[in-house]
Structure formats: structure tokens, C-alpha cells
Amino acid sequence: xxxxxxxxxxxxxxxxxxxxxxxxxxxxxxxxxxxxxxxxxxxxxxxxxxxxxxxxxxxxxxxxxxxxxxxxxxxxxxxxxxxxxxxxxxxxxxxxxxxxxxxxxxxxxxxxxxxxxxxxxxxxxxxxxxxxxxxxxxxxxxxxxxxxxxxxxxxxxxxxxxxxxxxxxxxxxxxxxxxxxxxxxxxxxxxxxxxxxxxxxxxxxxxxxxxxxxxxxxxxxxxxxxxxxxxxxxxxxxxxxxxxxxxxxxxxxxxxxxxxxxxxxxxxxxxxxxxxxxxxxxxxxxxxxxxxxxxxxxxxxxxxxxxxxxxxxxxxxxxxxxxxxxxxxxxxxxxxxxxxxxxxxxxxxxxxxxxxxxxxxxxxxxxxxxxxxxxxxxxxxxxxxxxxxxxxxxxxxxxxxxxxxxxxxxxxxxxxxxxxxxxxxxxxxxxxxxxxxxxxxxxxxxxxxxxxxxxxxxxxxxxxxxxxxxxxxxxxxxxxxxxxxxxxxxxxxxxxxxxxxxxxxxxxxxxxxxxxxxxxxxxxxxxxxxxxxxxxxxxxxxxxxxxxxxxxxxxxxxxxxxxxxxxxxxxxxxxxxxxxxxxxx
Ligand SMILES: Cc1cc2nc3c(=O)[nH]c(=O)nc-3n(C[C@H](O)[C@H](O)[C@H](O)COP(=O)(O)OP(=O)(O)OC[C@H]3O[C@@H](n4cnc5c(N)ncnc54)[C@H](O)[C@@H]3O)c2cc1C
Numbered sequence: 001x002x003x004x005x006x007x008x009x010x011x012x013x014x015x016x017x018x019x020x021x022x023x024x025x026x027x028x029x030x031x032x033x034x035x036x037x038x039x040x041x042x043x044x045x046x047x048x049x050x051x052x053x054x055x056x057x058x059x060x061x062x063x064x065x066x067x068x069x070x071x072x073x074x075x076x077x078x079x080x081x082x083x084x085x086x087x088x089x090x091x092x093x094x095x096x097x098x099x100x101x102x103x104x105x106x107x108x109x110x111x112x113x114x115x116x117x118x119x120x121x122x123x124x125x126x127x128x129x130x131x132x133x134x135x136x137x138x139x140x141x142x143x144x145x146x147x148x149x150x151x152x153x154x155x156x157x158x159x160x161x162x163x164x165x166x167x168x169x170x171x172x173x174x175x176x177x178x179x180x181x182x183x184x185x186x187x188x189x190x191x192x193x194x195x196x197x198x199x200x201x202x203x204x205x206x207x208x209x210x211x212x213x214x215x216x217x218x219x220x221x222x223x224x225x226x227x228x229x230x231x232x233x234x235x236x237x238x239x240x241x242x243x244x245x246x247x248x249x250x251x252x253x254x255x256x257x258x259x260x261x262x263x264x265x266x267x268x269x270x271x272x273x274x275x276x277x278x279x280x281x282x283x284x285x286x287x288x289x290x291x292x293x294x295x296x297x298x299x300x301x302x303x304x305x306x307x308x309x310x311x312x313x314x315x316x317x318x319x320x321x322x323x324x325x326x327x328x329x330x331x332x333x334x335x336x337x338x339x340x341x342x343x344x345x346x347x348x349x350x351x352x353x354x355x356x357x358x359x360x361x362x363x364x365x366x367x368x369x370x371x372x373x374x375x376x377x378x379x380x381x382x383x384x385x386x387x388x389x390x391x392x393x394x395x396x397x398x399x400x401x402x403x404x405x406x407x408x409x410x411x412x413x414x415x416x417x418x419x420x421x422x423x424x425x426x427x428x429x430x431x432x433x434x435x436x437x438x439x440x441x442x443x444x445x446x447x448x449x450x451x452x453x454x455x456x457x458x459x460x461x462x463x464x465x466x467x468x469x470x471x472x473x474x475x476x477x478x479x480x481x482x483x484x485x486x487x488x489x490x491x492x493x494x495x496x497x498x499x500x501x502x503x504x505x506x507x508x509x510x511x512x513x514x515x516x517x518x519x520x521x522x523x524x525x526x527x528x529x530x531x532x533x534x535x536x537x538x539x540x541x542x543x544x545x546x547x548x549x550x551x552x553x554x555x556x557x558x559x560x561x562x563x564x565x566x567x568x569x570x571x572x573x574x575x576x577x578x579x580x581x582x583x584x585x
Contacts, residue, residue: 003317005054007046007117008309011359013039016109018534019364024107027374029098038110045092045114053121056083060124060263061427065204065255067265072251074203074265080125084158084206093129093158097136102156108373109366112302116359119306123431124263126306128161128201130299134292135162135213139232142280142288150238151211161207164292165196165214165233165269173444175215175286176224182216182231182276191273192216192233192250198438202267203235203252209244210235212269213292214276215285228285231276249274260430293439294392298365300439301395304403304432305358311410311428312351318414318423319344338413346551347413351406353548356534357527358399364530365391386461390453391526397445397516398523400435407432446515449522450503455511459504462522466496469529476532476545483535483542485549489528492556496525502564509583513567521559528553 016038025033056079063077075081087093096111097103111133119126136155139148154160171177180194192214196202203210212233221227237245254268280288319339326332327340338344365388372384407428411418418425436442454462470493476483483489499518503511511518528548535545572579 003314005050005057005121005310006313007042007049007120009043009046011356012042012113012116014534014537015356015359015363016113018360018530018537019109019367021107021109021367024109024367024370027107027370028376029105029374030107032105033107038106041095041104041106041110042113042117045095046117048087048090048092049117049121052083052086053118053125056080056125057122057263058424058427060122061260061431062262064257064262065265067203067252067255067267072203072253073205074252074255074267075205076263076265080122080263081206083122084125084128087129088158093132094136094156097133097156098140101136101140102153107367107370109363109370112298112363112366115299116302116306116309119303120310122263123303123307124261126303127261127264128204128206129158130296131164131200132158132160132162134164134295134299135211137295138213138288138292139279141291142230143232147232147277147279150242151232151234154209155211159207160209160211161201161204162211162213163199163202164289164296165199165202165212166289167198168195169197173441175228178215178217178228180214180216180271182218182229182278190231190276190278192231192271192276193273194271195253196269196271198256199267199269200264200438202265202269203255204265209238212250213279213289214271215289216276218282221283225286227283228289229282230279230285230288232279233271233274233276237275259433260427261434296439297392297396297445298362300435301358301399302362304399304401304435305355305362307403307428307432307435308351308355308358308406311407311425311432312348312355314423314425314428315351315410315413316348318417318425319348322415344413347409349544349547350551351409353531353544353552354402354406356544357531357548357552358402360530360534361391361395361523361527362399365395387465390449390461390465393440393445393448393453394519394523394526396439397436397442397449397519398527400432401442401520403432403435404429442519443516446519447512449519450511450515451508454500454503459500462500463497465522465526466493466500469493469526469532472529472533476535479536480542483532483549484546485553488549488553488556489525489532492521492525492528492553495556495560496521499560499563506564506566510566512583513570514563514565517559517562521556521563524552524556524559 059077059079065076067074094103095114096106096108099105132155139152182190182192185191214231214233215228218229239245249272251270252267253270256266322338323335324338327336330336368384369388372381375381410425411429414425417423473489531545535542
């Protein structure tokens with residue numbers, strides 16, 4: 001049996017303190033809130049998640065979603081539907097949406113904490129509100145007043161849900177290849193036709209209506225992503241008085257059988273002249289969609305943390321309970337709980353420190369986004385936005401890779417029992433594997449980091465972020481004396497600085513060849529800085545920094561070598577094939 005889920009409220013409160021919740025609560029839109037309100041709302045939501053959401057997690061995994069081929073309707077297991085309806089009825093949706101849009105008016109960093117609790121309790125189910133939150137952000141910025149009135153209020157209430165419709169059979173990482181068409185009919189309405197694949201919660205029986213946000217190409221558009229426009233396409237059309245009208249011409253024609261996240265229906269949708277409305281200007285589709293994609297990237301990063309937290313809870317409970325062999329120092333003739341074996345304790349600490357690092361990285365990015373959006377000083381806002389933009393691909397790729405790593409360690413701690421389904425920990429491993437793939441693969445995130453975020457400004461933003469990490473270490477040393485493992489942190493900062501200068505001055509093909517190890521080096525170094533900041537809080541936090549420094553930051557030198565080795569070593573003949581392109585000018 002799997003360990004019951006416990007919302008990690010203590011760890012969340014500690015990290016909110018480190019990343020500056022106090023400063024966020026002083027920003028103008030949050031004047032009505034006190035620190036106690038944040039604590040109360042998270043505690044109440046934690047209870048709700050443990051009692052109502054978590055029990056549905058393995059049911060969704062076992063039963064999955066079902067498509068009725070005749071009607072195109074998709075049903076999810078009843079307990080999942082009931083849990084999501086209670087979430088709506090109890091007023092939980094829209095915690096971090098501004099009050100004037102019908103939300104709870106909490107900062108983004110508090111919304112992120114609630115999202116973590118939801119995703120830890122049931123990852124598959126959390127994808128439904130996650131996409132709706134992203135759509136609310138997009139529509140609040142890009143929709144007309146009438147569109148906002150029609151869609152936003154009902155999305156905020158949770159009664160309607162939303163989807164993000166980018167991927168097509170021949171357009172995955174390369175959205176410039178999208179072929180879905182939008183044409184104007186005789187009545188001046190846009191008609192959308194095409195096939196979208198892998199659409200999360202693309203059809204289901206949980207919400208009253210589903211609002212699809214679809215990227216499509218209008219007649220005569222330029223090729224590539226510059227020719228894409230964004231359309232809002234409701235499953236059921238909305239009459240002028242706001243009531244639900246006719247069914248629109250969009251239909252689910254397939255639900256995927258997947259490795260994990262079985263409770264989330266992944267749908268193939270056919271749009272057959274469906275009525276849509278243009279959002280924003282024609283050809284501004286990518287710019288608008290980037291708002292939803294950036295939100296979704298941080299949310300997917302959060303899923304890495306969530307799956308890791310749940311896997312660690314299970315591994316820790318198992319390691320305290322399972323007895324095997326005699327640990328060093330234990331009495332002769334006894335067997336020890338496996339947590340007493342140094343190798344098992346090391347695995348558990350690898351998990352725990354990775355979780356600390358992910359939570360710090362994600363919460364600090366969300367708190368920085370709050371400052372970027374609401375600080376009265378424009379220079380401060382710009383500096384914070386620069387950091388959020390820089391850290392978004394780093395967080396997406398690193399946290400999802402860490403999610404897989406921590407879930408894999410949880411299977412290992414369980415031994416053979418981890419490989420069979422009964423303990424529930426195998427589900428964590430299966431569920432974790434999607435994180436590095438969707439919302440832009442981790443390879444694409446690494447390319448975004450080196451090409452757009454680092455090289456476009458000549459490395460300035462990255463230099464500032466690495467300086468901050470170094471300052472955190474040295475200020476912790478002023479408070480506590482030298483931190484254990486500090487030499488590894490200093491070496492990581494200097495490796496990350498050297499790799500950054502190399503990236504800025506190298507040819508495209510060389511930096512693309514090293515983008516993934518570079519991203520890992522940056523993620524470890526920046527997380528190391530945040531762990532150093534947390535270290536001043538307690539002896540145990542300082543000890544965890546030391547463990548992370550020895551076990552993880554000591555890899556920095558190897559990552560520097562791989563990041564800066566260039567592309568010539570990647571010759572296709574090493575794979576036994578020859579290719580037409582070399583990438584060298
Ligand atoms: C469960 C699930 C849910 C999903 N939900 C949604 C959703 O809600 N909405 C939506 O629109 N999409 C969704 N997707 C689609 C997902 O975002 C894509 O699968 C993903 O972006 C990768 O595209 P692809 O599968 O076509 O892989 P490909 O683009 O074919 O990539 C294959 C491999 O090649 C690499 N690669 C490709 N191009 C490059 C390049 N230029 N440089 C370097 N490496 C490259 C990739 O990193 C990857 O390793 C979902 C997918 C799944 C499996």
C-alpha cells in the first residue's frame with residue numbers, strides 16, 4: 001500500500017520565507033492580505049487536497065479516460081469528476097487571479113504553492129485547471145472586452161475549462177509547420193479546419209464547456225510562425241445572452257494510450273469548419289500564445305517538483321518500515337530498517353535536496369514575477385522580468401529532469417516492490433516521464449536558453465544571475481562562517497561563468513551541441529545559490545546545502561567540459577550513418 005499523501009505545508013512556508021513573500025505582500029495589489037491569510041488558505045487547501053483530490057489519483061491511473069467513438073464524447077472516472085466539481089463548488093479556482101476578474105487576489109507565488117499541492121495530490125487532474133489558468137492569463141491580456149465577458153468569468157469560476165491547441169501530426173517542436181486553416185465565411189465568421197493532436201483534456205465530461213485556444217493559418221499568411229493567428233473555439237457556441245448554444249464542429253477522434261498520466265485524457269481533435277473568434281491581431285498568434293506557453297512551462301516545471309515530493313514521501317515511509325540486513329553499528333543478530341543503510345540514506349537525501357532546490361528555484365521565479373508585474377518602479381520591474389525570462393527554460397527543463405530522477409530513486413529505494421504496481425511508486429515514475437517532453441522538449445528549452453536568453457544580450461542577464469548566486473554564498477558565510485562544501489559552489493560559479501563566455505563567443509552549431517549540459521550547469525549553480533540563502537535558517541538547512549554541494553555541485557567541472565566541447569565530436573559516422581548537413585558555414 002502506498003503512503004497517504006501529506007501536503008508539504010512546512011517546507012512550502014519555509015521556502016516562501018526565503019524567496020521574499022513579505023516583500024511581495026507589500027506590493028499594491030496585495031495590500032488586503034496578511035502573511036496569516038496565506039498560511040490559512042494553504043492549510044485549508046492542503047486539507048482539501050489530502051481528503052478530496054489525493055484519493056482519486058490511483059483510480060485515474062488504473063481506469064484512464066474513455067472515448068465513445070460514436071459520439072466523440074470522453075468520460076473520466078467518476079471520482080475524478082466529482083473531485084473537480086467539489087473543487088469548483090467549494091470556490092477554490094482562480095486563487096491567484098485578480099479580484100476584478102472574479103479571482104481570489106493572491107500573488108502568483110501563492111497560486112504556485114496551491115498548484116503544487118494540487119499536482120502532488122493528483123498530477124493528471126491538475127492539468128485541467130493548469131491549462132485553464134494559462135488561458136485566463138492569455139485572454140485577460142489579449143481578448144476584447146466582449147470576449148473577456150464571454151469567456152474569462154466562467155473560466156475563472158472553474159465551470160468551463162480550456163485547452164492549448166498547438167501540436168499537429170507534422171508540427172511538434174516546429175510550430176512553423178502548423179497547417180490548420182482559418183477562413184472567413186460569408187457571414188464574416190472565422191471557420192477553423194484541421195487536426196490537432198496530443199491535446200490535454202481536449203474533451204471530457206467534467207466542465208460545462210471547453211474553450212479551445214487554437215493556432216491556425218489565415219489565407220495568404222507568411223510561412224512559418226510569423227503567419228500564425230490565435231482563435232478561441234468553444235466546444236459549445238455561446239449565444240449573445242451568454243447561454244450555451246449549438247455544439248461547434250470540433251470532435252474528439254482519438255484518446256491516446258500512454259506510459260503515464262492516465263487520468264488526463266490526451267485527445268486528437270478534428271476541427272471541421274468550427275466557428276472561432278480571432279484573439280488579438282491576425283498574425284500575432286505566437287506572441288499571444290507565448291504568454292500561455294511561459295505560464296505552462298513554469299507549471300510543467302512544478303509538476304517535476306510535485307511528482308518528486310510525492311515519490312519522496314513514499315520512499316521515506318517505505319525506508320523507515322522495511323527491514324533488511326544489518327546496518328553498520330547495529331546490534332548483532334538484529335535486522336535494520338533500510339533507512340539505516342548509508343546508501344539508502346544517500347538516495348533519500350539526493351531526493352530531499354533536489355526537492356528543496358526545485359522548490360526554491362520555482363518559488364523564487366514566481367515571487368520575482370509578482371515583483372515584475374506589480375512593483376511601482378519600472379527599472380525594478382524590468383530587472384525582475386529579465387530574471388523570469390532567463391529562468392523559465394532553466395526551470396522547465398531541470399525540474400522535469402529532476403522529477404524523473406527523484407521518481408526513479410523512489411523505485412530504487414523500494415527494491416523489487418518498486419517495480420511492481422502495488423506500492424504506487426511505479427506510477428510516479430511513469431507519470432514523471434512526460435515532463436521532459438511536453439511544453440517544448442527539454443532539448444528545445446536548452447536551445448531557447450543559449451540562443452534567445454543568453455546570446456541575444458551578449459550574456460548580460462546570465463552574468464547578473466550568476467553574480468547573485470555568488471553573493472548569496474558569501475553573505476551566508478558572513479552569517480555562519482564558511483558553509484560546508486562552499487568550495488564546490490565557488491567552483492560551480494566559475495565553471496558557469498566560463499561556459500557562459502564560451503557560449504556567447506562560439507558558433508551556433510557548437511553552442512547547440514553543448515546547450516543541454518550548459519542548462520544543467522546553470523540550474524545547479526543558481527539552485528546552489530538559493531540553497532546557500534536558505535542555509536542561514538537552520539543547522540539542518542546548512543547541512544543540506546553541504547550535501548548538495550558535494551553530491552551535485554561537484555559535477556560542475558564535468559558539465560563545463562561537455563558544454564564547451566563543440567560540435568565536431570558529434571560526427572554522424574560515430575552512429576554508423578552519413579548525413580547531408582554539417583552545420584558549419
Ligand atoms: C501526454 C501529452 C500531452 C500533450 N499535451 C499537449 C497540449 O495540451 N497541447 C499541445 O499543443 N501539445 C501537447 N503535447 C505535444 C507536445 O508538446 C509535443 O509532443 C512536444 O512539443 C514534442 O513534439 P513532437 O512530439 O512532435 O516531437 P519532435 O518535435 O518530433 O521531437 C523529437 C525529438 O527531436 C528533438 N528536436 C526536434 N526539433 C529539434 C531542433 N530544432 N533542435 C534540436 N532538437 C530537436 C526534440 O527535442 C525531441 O527529442 C502533448 C504531448 C503529450 C505526449
